[in-house]
Amino acid sequence: MPELPEVETVRRTLSQLITGKTIRDVTVSLPRIIQRPDDIEQFRLELQGHTIIDVGRRGKFLRIIMDGLVLVSHLRMEGRYGVYDSSEPVEKHTHVIFHFTDGTELRYKDVRQFGTMHLFNPGEEFKMKPLLKLGLEPLDEAFTFEAFKRVIAARKTKIKPALLNQEYVVGLGNIYVDEALFRAGIHPEKLCNELDQEELVRLYEAIVLTLSEAVEAGGSSIKSYVNGQGEMGMFQHSLQIYGRKAAPCVVCGTPVEKSVVGGRGTHYCPSCQLIQTNKTKKKH
Ligand SMILES: [Zn+2]
DSSP states (O other): OOOHHHHHHHHHHHHHHHTTOBEEEEEESOGGGEEESSOHHHHHHHHTTOBEEEEEEETTEEEEEETTEEEEEEOTTTOEEEEEETTSOOOTTEEEEEEETTSEEEEEEOSSOOOEEEEEOTTGGGGSTTTTTOOBOTTSTTOOHHHHHHHHTTOOSBHHHHHHOTTTBOSOOHHHHHHHHHHHTOOTTSBGGGOOHHHHHHHHHHHHHHHHHHHHTTOOOSSSOBOTTSOBOSOGGGOSSTTOTTSBOTTTOOBOEEEEETTEEEEEOTTTSOSSOOTTOOOO
């Protein structure tokens, strides 16, 4: 599932590929991808004639910004965008096609069919589902340590599910939560309200660094993620803990363990990420 770095990579790529293009028509072959408006014909008619100005992002959602409309799109498990010439054959599992006036097309392909699209008037998208309740953007300037502490520190839940909750901080999924907790030397099952100030600072810094580095590297490609130009991300070799079950910890050599926390497969080092605070712990 794409997390913030992957979606950000798609955003940057798409922005370069479709900004300035005008929609001539839209073909929808799987109506349930379109969550708003209810009527597919209305979706099609509303988009006709609109020009794409930019592509934004909120959490794991893309915002395709047009003159007078915003399309909010979530890729979920396997959704992918690609820009093609209209003469190119349409691949299987292509569910939505935006036909541009210049003869190219933006195609949305989704094998698992879990992706969603919502169409809004500009600004309206932040006042309704699915963007309404989203939490802090970890790569924004507004994501200060104090803001992070305010949403996390008092909670009585385990830290891993808290970090996965998009109402607190957006963009982190299973991979980058494991990476950030490892980097901060914090056990995934530690309770939020048992983290001391030093641990909260380490975790805050680890989240920002982990996501920034992954964005810089073009997003991870653990599963079937491909960016808007069909290029695979290149960060997977840099993952330090995720997917390394039984391999030696890169810091201390202890075999990496995998367990289930909050229903999700979780990788951690039993030595670097002790459940008890260990003042002599090494920093990563
Ligand atoms: Zn270790």
